[in-house]
Amino acid sequence: MNAPLIVDGLNKRYGDLVALRDMTFHVDPGEIFGFVGSNGAGKSTTMRIILGVLSADAGEVRLGNRPIDLDLRRRIGYMPEERGLYPKMKVGEQLTFLAKLHGMDTAEAEESVRRWTDRLGVGSRYDDNVADLSLGNQQRVQLAAALVHDPEVLVLDEPFSGLDPVAVDVMSDVLKEKAAEGIPVIFSSHQLDLVQRLCDRVGIVTRGEMRALGTVDALRSRDGITLEVTGPRADVAWADALPGVREAAYGETIRLLVDPDVVDDQQILAAALDHGPVHRFTTSTPSLTDMFREVVSA
Numbered sequence: 001m002n003a004p005l006i007v008d009g010l011n012k013r014y015g016d017l018v019a020l021r022d023m024t025f026h027v028d029p030g031e032i033f034g035f036v037g038s039n040g041a042g043k044s045t046t047m048r049i050i051l052g053v054l055s056a057d058a059g060e061v062r063l064g065n066r067p068i069d070l071d072l073r074r075r076i077g078y079m080p081e082e083r084g085l086y087p088k089m090k091v092g093e094q095l096t097f098l099a100k101l102h103g104m105d106t107a108e109a110e111e112s113v114r115r116w117t118d119r120l121g122v123g124s125r126y127d128d129n130v131a132d133l134s135l136g137n138q139q140r141v142q143l144a145a146a147l148v149h150d151p152e153v154l155v156l157d158e159p160f161s162g163l164d165p166v167a168v169d170v171m172s173d174v175l176k177e178k179a180a181e182g183i184p185v186i187f188s189s190h191q192l193d194l195v196q197r198l199c200d201r202v203g204i205v206t207r208g209e210m211r212a213l214g215t216v217d218a219l220r221s222r223d224g225i226t227l228e229v230t231g232p233r234a235d236v237a238w239a240d241a242l243p244g245v246r247e248a249a250y251g252e253t254i255r256l257l258v259d260p261d262v263v264d265d266q267q268i269l270a271a272a273l274d275h276g277p278v279h280r281f282t283t284s285t286p287s288l289t290d291m292f293r294e295v296v297s298a
């Protein structure tokens with residue numbers, strides 16, 4: 001059942017504090033959605049409401065057109081921010097228990113737990129207590145807990161925090177694989193380079209509100225891209241009136257903020273050559289981190 005996860009108009013207050021204000025977005029089947037925002041922006045609150053461990057004051061979460069109920073919630077793979085494993089229970093025993101809780105029979109659950117613990121590099125820790133594992137390995141087990149019951153939606157709260165680079169690669173591959181199977185995947189993260197690399201779309205949240213939403217490329221070029229030209233004269237405003245040029249800063253390197261939908265880079269190059277040699281002609285697009293800083297400081 002590949003249906004989009006729809007978060008529709010969530011509002012949530014903790015006493016006087018407005019934690020979410022009309023939080024709205026969707027995650028399509030097969031899509032990896034990055035949920036980013038400053039500390040306290042409302043990401044965990046949104047994810048907890050998706051899972052039903054917290055209720056919203058208003059708004060709704062649906063899978064396709066079906067409001068999420070207890071039965072649908074069992075089909076979500078969730079990794080909470082406050083990791084929820086029993087420290088004194090063995091890895092294998094605990095994961096098998098969780099898989100059975102989600103409706104698998106014992107054989108199915110054990111097979112799935114073996115497969116996922118091996119895949120996530122903690123197969124050899126099957127009989128160890130969770131408390132005896134390093135934090136990174138506990139995190140791998142936590143991801144296994146979100147995956148063992150073969151979920152139809154993945155909701156992961158900061159799954160990459162504290163992982164070593166190899167574990168980051170394994171985690172990234174798993175998310176891509178699950179998305180390729182056609183399930184919606186949403187994760188929160190402060191590692192924006194990773195979000196930029198991995199996500200099809202991104203939502204940037206500040207103070208409980210969705211402030212920017214779109215593909216990584218669309219967000220990065222939202223305010224235009226910059227063309228950098230080195231060589232031509234900088235004492236004549238030769239680029240100001242060209243179509244698609246929004247702003248021009250003249251210096252040793254001339255920086256032109258341009259609208260990518262309108263600008264003709266060859267026309268700009270020709271105009272530049274009319275004003276001297278061109279030694280370097282390149283575009284620069286802000287990183288997601290630059291974008292993020294701009295959105296949260298607005």
Ligand SMILES: Nc1ncnc2c1ncn2[C@@H]1O[C@H](COP(=O)(O)OP(=O)(O)OP(=O)(O)O)[C@@H](O)[C@H]1O
Pocket residue numbers: 014017019037038039040041042043044045046081
């Ligand atoms: N149980 C609670 N009682 C009161 N306030 C809360 C509670 N849980 C969260 N908050 C507040 O709600 C706001 C949103 O918190 P939330 O944990 O959703 O943010 P977040 O985006 O996940 O932050 P972080 O990136 O730091 O994990 C914050 O101001 C937080 O202090």
